[in-house]
Amino acid sequence: MSSTSSRFSFNHLISSPPPSPGLPALIPRHGKIAPTRSKRTYLRGVLWLLGVVVILYFGVSRIQLDHSVKQVGWANHAGDEYEMVGDSELPDFPTPVVVTDKRGRTKWTVSIPPGSAFPLEPYLYAEICTQNMEVANHVADMHAHMHRPHSHYGYYHVDPYFMDVAEAEEHGLLPGPKGKTSMKAQDGSVVGEYVDSLIVQDVCETSMTFVLETSDAGLGKTLMMLWTAYGLAQKEGRSFFVDDSRWAYGKYTSFFRPPPMPTCRPPPRHEMLPCPHHARHLLVSAATTPHTFGGAFNEEYEDPRKMEVYRQKPIFDMARAGYEALFHLADADRTYVDNRVAELRLRTLLxxxxxxxxxxxxxxxxxxxxxxxxxxxxxxxxxxxxxxxxxxxxxxxxxxxxxxxxxxxxxxxxxxxxxxxxxxxxxxxxxxxxxxxxxxxxxxxxxxxxxxxSQPTGGSAIRKxxxxxxxxxxxxxxxxxxxxxxxxxxxxxxxxxxxxxxxxxxxxxxxxxxxxxxxxxxxxxxxxxxxxxxxxxxxxxxxxxxxxxxxxxxxxxxxxxxxxxxxxxxxxxx
CATH class of the missing domain: 3.40.50 (Rossmann fold)
Structure with missing residues (x-):
């Protein structure tokens, strides 16, 4: 083979050979009509048209998503890496916000103004969870460059586009409280918290705070949620706290001894989020029950290999762990109960x-x-x-x-x-x-x-x-x-x-x-x-x-x- 024929050539990629230098014949050879367009020409046209349509589709989708960002995002002071999307200032009410970095990558977080009273009103926690799902889906659409139906996520789904409050503060996106590292008492009443201690403890790495506040006057639902929340916190490795600042029954210590306290202190109140569940510092209350103990919770912890009530054993065990750790009556009532139990048992002995x-x-x-x-x-x-x-x-x-x-x-x-x-x-x-x-x-x-x-039947004595x-x-x-x-x-x-x-x-x-x-x-x-x-x-x-x-x-x-x-x-x- 010659040197020219052995060299690599792109000639085979050309769609058609160069035109012949000869003059065209006046009469087609063998009686066939000369084709005016080849099939490859039509194929190239279709491919070009398809490419243009795809580019236009993604361009229009991107423009629509960019326009809708202002509906869910607010602006903040300039950060080191991220900046807020939308208007000019953070809102003065609790809400999720959207942030983006210099490369255009979008994330979201939750802004609770540090000066907000703690705990928030129950309906606000429910609204935050609802808004969080909407904003999370929106940010996911932005990363996918298209709107798509979102599937049902598991209980421990981690949103890769969520930024925790502490991380947002490190980037300068959220202001954070003044004197964050001090032991100054904050709003709310975390049972067992020592705010005047000379030993300054570090903030817990992860935590769960149960807020004793509900529009339901009954105690049963509150106790069941409290016990189950404690068992869930232990399973997830979270430090557990109880807040009784707005409990309809008064103070937690009027009924029970203080719960076991971890070797760290509660986080700043504005870092306690009702959702997403993978937030570092989670808040649980009656208002967040559908999110914390709803269908996804049952799907995660019910035992699918068992039948009937035996499916509930993992959830039962959580409640049992909470009962053993928290149901310690105050001293006077505990003494009476112990004596009463011993008396009833004694009456059954033979x-x-x-x-x-x-x-x-x-x-x-x-x-x-x-x-x-x-x-x-x-x-x-x-x-x-x-x-x-x-x-x-x-x-x-x-x-x-x-x-x-x-x-x-x-x-x-x-x-x-x-x-x-x-x-x-x-x-x-x-x-x-x-x-x-x-x-x-x-x-x-x-x-x-x-x-x-029991009232006196005679005289004018007034019964006290x-x-x-x-x-x-x-x-x-x-x-x-x-x-x-x-x-x-x-x-x-x-x-x-x-x-x-x-x-x-x-x-x-x-x-x-x-x-x-x-x-x-x-x-x-x-x-x-x-x-x-x-x-x-x-x-x-x-x-x-x-x-x-x-x-x-x-x-x-x-x-x-x-x-x-x-x-x-x-x-x-x-």
Missing amino acids: EPPEPENGLVIGIHIRHGDRHPYEFQYRDSYVPLERYGEMARDLLHKTFNGTGPDNGENMAAEMRSLLVVASDDPDVYESDEFSHASRAQEQIRLASKTTLSA FVDETVGWEGGFFSGMFWSLGKPSSIPANAMETPETKLAATEEAFRLRELVGRAYMMDLAVLGEATDRIVCTVSSMGCKLLAVMMGWENAVVKEGWVNVDGDFEWRGVSW
């Missing part, structure tokens, strides 16, 4: 040589504004007879065949106790449970009937109000709760709910504290003293009692019995 002692069967009855799940009773309540029948069945199953000659152990049955706790004072006087023992007698919530009967007796007709109603301690001009009935934002008086907090302490001691006695518990799963107190009994006793050994339909234990309601 002298040797009896092989077994009696049982303590706890019965929790919730009335008021909580109605059963079961269809036929959803507008009323489960009949008291059903609780009594279930208690007798439990005694029969336990002691049948354990007595002499494999008969029924009547001595143990006679020594067994029924211990009742209810929000309805009339339950204690009913025919079914008038012979039963109360869970606790330290604080009694009495009905008007009981109060009237007794702290431990609060009129409570028919059970716990949220409207009645919010009316405690308010002026008599405000309606105090179960059908009309007063304004919950009005500042509570000292008298109101004193009465609320009595109601809360009675509820806590009822739970403590039933959870610690009883061998079996009969209750309705529609009541959150019933679910709490299962957690207090433990998985083995409540579920595996079936010591926790629901009489409200065929429903099973579930955790936080959202």
Whole structure:
């Protein structure tokens, strides 16, 4: 081969050979018509047209995304690497903001002005979470240069375009508080925080703060969320704090000992974000329940390999961890509960040589504004007879065949106790449970009937109000709760709910504290003293009692019995 033929050439890439120097023939050879355009020419035209369309499409999409940035972003003082997108100043209200670096790469963060009162109003936390999802989707569209439907993300999805508050402050995008490293007391009331200590602790690397604030007057949902949040924080390696600055029941330490404190201090309040969940410092409250304990949480932690209630065991274990760490009653109530539990247990003991002692069967009855799940009773309540029948069945199953000659152990049955706790004072006087023992007698919530009967019948003596007796007709109603301690001009009935934002008086907090302490001691006695518990799963107190009994006793050994339909234990309601 010659040197010219062996050299690499681009001639084979040319679409058509050079024109022949000969003159065209007047008559086509062999009678064929000369083609005017080749197929390759048409192909090149189509490719050029397709390329132009693609370029125009991406150009128009980019322009549209650039125009929509101003709807979600605000400006700030110039930063070192990033700058804000949109107007000229940060807003003076909590909101997500969009930032971009010098190369045009976009991220987003959450701006909570450092001077904002802590905690924020519950609706603001809910709005932040909703806005966060919208802004996160928008920024993702900007990086993809097109709008696309966003799929459902898992519970631990990490948004690569989210910038945490502390990182945004390092870049100069957010102002941050003055004297950030000082131990000056901040807004809010983190239980157990020592702000006057001479030892300055570092801010926790990651944390979770549970805010005890809810528009729901009941204590059950708050306790279940609190316990589950603690277990979740332990699983994620977060330091855990509790804030009680706006709790409707007053101070956390009026009911419990302070929670275990980590060896670091809480972060600045404006760094506590309700979402995204992978934020360094997470805030959890009733307003963020759908985001923290919603469907994604259940999908993550339910055991897909199990059936029925056994799917809930990982969530149950979280609540159990919170119960063991946080449910430590204040000293006076703890002493009473310990003595009461010992007294009830002592009453079931039999002298040797009896092989077994009696049982303590706890019965929790919730009335008021909580109605059963079961269809036929959803507008009323489960009949008291059903609780009594279930208690007798439990005694029969336990002691049948354990007595002499494999008969029924009547001595143990006679020594067994029924211990009742209810929000309805009339339950204690009913025919079914008038012979039963109360869970606790330290604080009694009495009905008007009981109060009237206790009034003097003669003379003009005026009966003094007794702290431990609060009129409570028919059970716990949220409207009645919010009316405690308010002026008599405000309606105090179960059908009309007063304004919950009005500042509570000292008298109101004193009465609320009595109601809360009675509820806590009822739970403590039933959870610690009883061998079996009969209750309705529609009541959150019933679910709490299962957690207090433990998985083995409540579920595996079936010591926790629901009489409200065929429903099973579930955790936080959202």
